[in-house]
Amino acid sequence: MRIKRDLYEQKLLKSRGNGMIKVITGMRRSGKSYLLFNIFADALEKEGTPEDHIIKINLEDRRNSELRDPDNLLQYIDAQLVDDGKYYILLDEIQMVKEFEDVLNSYLQIENVDVFVTGSNAKFLSKDVITEFRGRGHSIMVHPLNFEEYMSAQPQHDVYNMRLLYDYMQYGGLPKTVTMSDENDKKEYLKSLFIQTYLKDIKERYSIQLDADLDELIDVIASGIGSLTNPHKIQNTFRSVKQSRISLDTIKSYIDYMQDAFLIEKAVRYDIKGRKYIDTPAKYYFRDLGLRNARLNFRQTEQTHLMENLIYNELRVRGFAVDVGQLTMFGRNAEGKSERRQLEVDFVCNKGYDRIYIQSAFALPSEEKYEQELRSLKHIDDSFQKVVIVGGMQPTYRNDDGILILNIYDFLLNKVQL
Secondary structure (H helix, E strand, O other): OOOOOHHHHHHHHHOOOOOOEEEEEEOOOOOHHHHHHHHHHHHHHHOOOOHHHEEEEEOOOHHHHHHHOHHHHHHHHHHHOOOOOOEEEEEEOHHHOOOHHHHHHOOOOOOOEEEEEEOOOHHHHOOOHHHHHOOOEEEEEEOOOOHHHHHHOOOOOOOOOHHHHHHHHHHOOOHHHHOOOOHHHHHHHHHHHHHHHHHHHHHHHOOOOOOHHHHHHHHHHHHOOOOOEOHHHHHHHHHHHHOOOOOHHHHHHHHHHHHHOOOEEEEEEEEOOOOEEEEEEEEEEEOOHHHHHHHOOOOOOOHHHHHHHHHHHHHHHOOOEEEEEEEEEEEEOOOOOEEEEEEEEEEEEEEOOEEEEEEEEOOOOOHHHHHHHHHHHHOOOOOOEEEEEEOOOOOOEEOOOOOEEEEHHHHHOOOOOO
């Protein structure tokens, strides 16, 4: 089974010859190795690169254990460079090599060599990975499969398939789960992966011994996707419900660790009329819904919140910076007294000079619900595009206010360009 990952293939091809070390990073089990050794290597060969000019080394393979020594690795690679042709060095699991930074930096000054690496331990998952290469690294972030990539692995050709969308929201986009047909196998794989890989990485990197509070915090974040929260609120929950004395600084650190391991992302609030950021409260979203659901033993699968998380992830894959919008309105209530109201815009999406305001609405069953979802968008007085993404299979159209009512499938499959 070959899964399409065209976006990342093009990013890798475009990054060639930029004079930097290409670091393929992202959460564990998101398909980085396959992308490097199969998709990218095949693309190079199709363009005419000779096979012997693509040096592929899987450093996790026991057969290559001698190459984990930095000097041995240097000597081995040097021995392959026999002419002035362009060479591509593809190294998987580079963290297996001691002093790997020095090894990779040694090839920066060789004009006919281009270096691409992946890594997947706690150190290599951290947000400061590029500093390992002293500002000479180019990061390419790989996400789990988005819905379009997920559909490329399905035998069915009916892309407007609600069951497949629900399965995707339930089990997420880690490539391994896509190859599994049994639902119980998917569940057990995801639950084991969360504990044995992601959680283990965090605990080992930060030497966390008393981890009960970390486990509880992860559950709190997983339960609250799409809801505004902050460390103070979480601390109060721990004190009142868990009778825990966990400190505010510890909560902040644990949240940072989860972001650093690419498990979650933070979306901060943005005051649309005031044009300023509001640091707290914020929203947190899981990078993979299957892992989020596995963490909660597949008990909390509210479609409304899952769809909001799904939309956030898709926007991030497409390169948007995504914030949570806030509008402050002043008016008078039924008694004629002045009042201050705050309206929320689910997503304020920025890319370059472009901006899009997006509301997520799983369903619009009534005129009242329809008006409720559009209310905040109607009060934004700039000319940027305004969109409501709706679950189900209703047709995509633009209403009389110029707001695009976009079917979730048309959005996920990129049928309508935003």
